[in-house]
Amino acid sequence: MSRADLSLWRIFRIPLLLVALSLTGLIGALLDNGLWDGLGAALLAATLVIATAAWVRRRRSRSH
Known part of the structure; x- marks a missing residue:
């Protein structure tokens, strides 16, 4: 993966999804x-x- 592939969206999309799911569940x-x-x-x-x-x-x- 090159540096150009590491946009903020690619880095934080899964953590943002987890935050949204957690907050929705808790609230x-x-x-x-x-x-x-x-x-x-x-x-x-x-x-x-x-x-x-x-x-x-x-x-x-x-491991592979």
Whole structure:
């Protein structure tokens, strides 16, 4: 990857997505019960799944 490929958007798009998912999940779970609790938990779990998948992918690419 060349330096030209390292725009701010390419660097921060996944972290911004994780922040948006986390904040939506946290705020939604705090505002209302029922559906929002489940949705909030799902969004928070999604951030963990995405981060773990990225970590595993990076570890695999380094080992090959």
